Amino acid sequence: MIFVTGGAGFIGSNFVLDWLTQSDEKIINLDKLTYAGNLKNLLTVAKDPRHIFIQGDIADTQLIDQILTQYQPRAIINLAAESHVDRSIHGPEDFIQTNILGTFRLLESVRTYWNNLSTATKQNFRFLHVSTDEVYGSLASNEPAFTENHRYQPNSPYSASKASSDHLVRAFHHTYGLPVLTTNCSNNYGPFQFPEKLIPLVIVNALAQKPLPLYGDGLQIRDWLFVLDHCSAIRRILETGIPGETYNIGGWNEKPNIEIVKTICTILEEIYPNVVFHNLITSVKDRPGHDRRYAINAIKIEKELSWKPAETFETGIRKTIHWYLNNQEWVADIQTGAYREWIKKNYTELR
Incomplete structure (x- = not known):
């Protein structure tokens, strides 16, 4: 069996559900169930004996x-x-505790466990650490996309904590021989994403006819990766990745935030032809230290492991919008008072 941590969150729950459609192998799922962990994401496998x-x-x-x-x-x-x-800017300590100290303690337990395995089992064991492209910092518009050899230059408490965890994983491989794999992915989107992130926030607010907040001039560029493509990449790396290696996972979809928001509005106006959504777009004060551009060069994983994304942004965003339209009860259930206070705190300061 395999062991997944954070398996009730956005990417984690998608991975668990996807894994169980692809394999009969059991999966142990550990999650702290903080604000973003939601067992309702896993209702379809709640009674599945393969899911613990x-x-x-x-x-x-x-x-x-x-x-x-x-x-x-x-x-x-x-x-x-x-x-x-944004949460790391307002409260960085949680990020230090989970992303650095938590990863360290997990690695220590795994190292002890791995050292006690039989030789054959030990050789086949893998520890796959999922990270982010934000550890590489920000790119200018004319700079080439991040490769696996790009220098780490994290600019937020979140990305700094993830960079620290990546370094710990690397050190445990080079110092102790632990067979690790590290992935650095671009911005994920898709089903079950908590509506504090751009795409679900825009969809949810648009359906409620609320302002669609856009930081600064909206020209920050991100590479967008459909979450199920990310899950398939993780499976491929787990199967055939080389221990000690890092693999960048991207969607080949660089787009500015303003284009993302306008695309969602256009699709919703196709679905609801009598409703105008574009006029809900609202500029808000930019966040501190906002990175201008991220872009992933995913050539290594394509050449070495024969993986590339199945979805274009156009197909992925339509699937995502329809998922939120068809799961409005899920959205309503997570919109607690704490969630509303968070949106109020971060998006009410208009320019």
Whole structure:
């Protein structure tokens, strides 16, 4: 069986569901169930004997040791992380605790577990650490996209904490021989994404006829990756990736935020021809230290592991919009008072 951390979050729950459609292999799913972890994401596998859910923290060494001893997983996919830049600006300590200290404690438990495996099992074991392109910093408009050899230049508490965790994973490979794999992905979007991130926030607000907040001039550029493409890349890397290597995962979809918002409005106006959504676009004060451009060069994973995304942005964004339209009860359930306070705190200061 395999062991996934953070498996009730956005990418994690998509990975768990996707894994169980592709394989009969059991999956242990550990999640702390913070604001972004949602067991409703996993309702379709709630009674599936292949899915074992455990609520807990990757920093809880006793619990991790117990899980490893009891279930003897052949691989670990570490998706547990605090991941929202804005939240890291307002409260960086949670990011330090989970992304750095939590990863360290997880690695320590895994190292002990791995050292005690039989020779054959030890050789086949893998620890796959999921990270972000934000560790590389910001690109100018004319600079080439990030490769796996790009210098780390994190600019937010979030990206700095993820960069730290990446370095720890690398060190545990080079110092102790732990067979690790690291992935750095571009901006994910798709089903089950908590509506603090741009795409679900715009969809949810548009349907409620609320302002569609756009930071600054809206010309910040990101590379967009459909979440199920990300899941397929993780599976491929787990199967055939070389221990110690890093693989960048991108969607080949560089687009400015303003284009993303306008595309969502256009599609919604096709679905609801009597409603105008474009006039809801509202400029808000830019966030501190906002990186201008991210772009992933995903040639390495395509050439070495024969992986490339199946979705274009045009197909992926339509699937995402229709998922939110068809799952408005899910959206309503997560819109707690805490969520509304967060949106109010971050998006009411108009330019």
